[in-house]
Amino acid sequence: MDPVSVAAFTDTYLPTVNGVTYTIQTWRDRWRERGGTMRVVYPASGEYDPEEGEYPLRSLPFPMYDGFRLGTPHIPAAVKDVDVVHAHTPFAVGLGGVRLARRKDLPLVMSYHTPTAEYADYLTSRPRVERGIERLAERYEKWFLSRADAVVCPSEDARDHVAERIDPQTAAVVVSNGVDVEFFAPTDPTPFRERHGLPEGPLVGYTGRHGYEKNLSEFLRAADGLDATVVLGGDGPARDRLESLAADLDVDARFLGFLPREELPAFYSALDAFVFPSPVETQGLVALEANACGTPVVAVDAGALSNTVREGLTGYHYAHGDVDGCRDAIERVLDEQSALSASCLKRREELSVDRAVDELSSLYERVVADRRVAKTA
Template sequence: MRILISTDTYPPDLSGSSFFTYRLATGLAELGHDVHVVCASDSGPRKDVPEDGVRMHRLRSVPLVIHPTVRFVPPVGVPRALRGLVAELMPDVLHTQDHFTIGRAAMAAARRHGIPVVATNHFMPDNLLPYLPGWLHRPVKSVAWHDFRRIYARADHLTTPTQAAADLLARYGFGRYVEPVSCGVDFGRFHPSERPKVVARKEFHLPDVPTIAFVGRLDAEKRLDEVIRALPGVPAQFVLAGRGVRRFELERLAHRTGVADRVFFLGYVPDAQLPLVYAAADVFVMPGIAELQSIATLEAMASGLPVVAADAVALPHLVRPGENGFLFTSGDVDGLAAALNRVLSSEHERARMAEASHAMARSHDATRTVTRFEEIYRGVLSGLKR
């Protein structure tokens, strides 16, 4: 099949959606499909280049004002660009990852030619609200959900990463069936490490002491301040792999809290080294409140780590309290500290939880995800809604 994937975020952007889209595109290409991705330029100017077996169509972009680590494609000219691209490629199917600037233009262009559309949702307004004044939260949330319903109602088949995410869409008035399809995790890369933790820690110049790890964007909705506030009561170091707009604020908080000597910011960690971050850790923490799945949590589980996560949105689907980790109520710093201490206090319990995490992650193998999307594409091509 010739498949066109449209997305407003793609590597080197750092987000679960961008990583998922990259793995899906390259996975489909490895199976012999002719895969094209239209997304924001990583450098500014428009360019059409091959990357990792995928033909990239990168549109002119600028930094997003409220989130400068993300590049944004100004809407002027995008509908025309997508009409031209779709007419040139005439893909068998369009798979859009969002309903923003590029996604909605791609969907409109596909409909002009009768090309079936598969749409996946990775978005919830809570990802955006922390960057806006409080008085705007309610109206922006209302408008955002209305816009989502209006655009995605036109797709032929809809997916989202988890059943919790599908339930969220129904709760906000989306009346169509939405199929949960996991973002998946690459077990070829993420698995329990055979190297001792001390060796993995040396790779990042970390002390050989109990280690809590986080991987992802250092942004407001991740609630990383709660982990730093909990750290005075937890005998461990906290390692953060990623970049984001809240890094300097978190660094200042670590100094004010008196734990700066136990908080390590690794910055951007290249994809090839990411498994080492998990190998260096004893427990993974995910305090975010806007996770429709959390690919980083899945990677940690596949790597054999217990997980302490916020009891919010889809994270309870990944963490079974007492089995592979613990949940805590967002904002309850003492509860977070207690959960981390329960994991760190017993090597035997950590080993048991590590095995449970790895076993639970098995059902999210990325090869199943790619295979399911192949089936969905063929289904919409044959006129079936599966």
């Protein structure tokens, strides 16, 4: 039997590069390989030509968050004949998914990729306004998630967050985003190092969005005086400030800008340690990608990273805000790099996206069956 057909609604997609985009792309590709249909509805940017099965909607830039666009809650005609609706984000395009599920009486699955309330302090510097935004965000998330037949959380931490702060009655299940372990594998980093002019010696780094919420300034301060070169891939609104901070510190920092996806395995393989100081992750997909390439991770002991990185096996943690602790963790990973790398490689199959899609398939089949039973009751 062919997999159920799915309409995926998302407020963030290409050309924006982030964990949500990669997850949707990878799940869609795996679904196609299994003979299924997964159509993607997303905000148009004018900078990306849609592939078959991708349906861009009219959109406007969001002034307070660079790279994010506000789409419309429109439902393309081509996605109305599906078995399941999957909303990956809770904003305008995601609301279109809710509308489709309600109009067609279809099962609705939602993904909890991002705790929106955690981003309030990046929209305002006024504490009272920030608290108000957080309360509104949590009330809205509770309303949104309550519409779902199932909520997909990429980690136990995200599931617990939904239960404790959003709605304990939500039918939340853990399904990892998964890593394409065929693509993210140990790679000879020599050509990458030469291409980007990286020096000999230890490299510690990060790739991803340079957003203020990623807390990358903590990494740079921890690297002050460290006997290693800092390598930062990616871009975002905090980049200029980060470059200025690195110049003020005793840090040999190389800002590589956006890295094409095909370069990422070599980037991870070139690093001796991947440093991830973001306290707002619901899984931390780049940490798992680094592990799949044999690179241990230094992670803040907050959010999903507390569990995504296994202490003493795939890396080490430090307390949020503890710059000295971050530096100590980096040095410890560098000292134990060989053993930690071997431990990371032993875990590769656990990270596989194919395992994640198996679980996703079972979930889709369950919500479709439950809806059919409900209709005949």
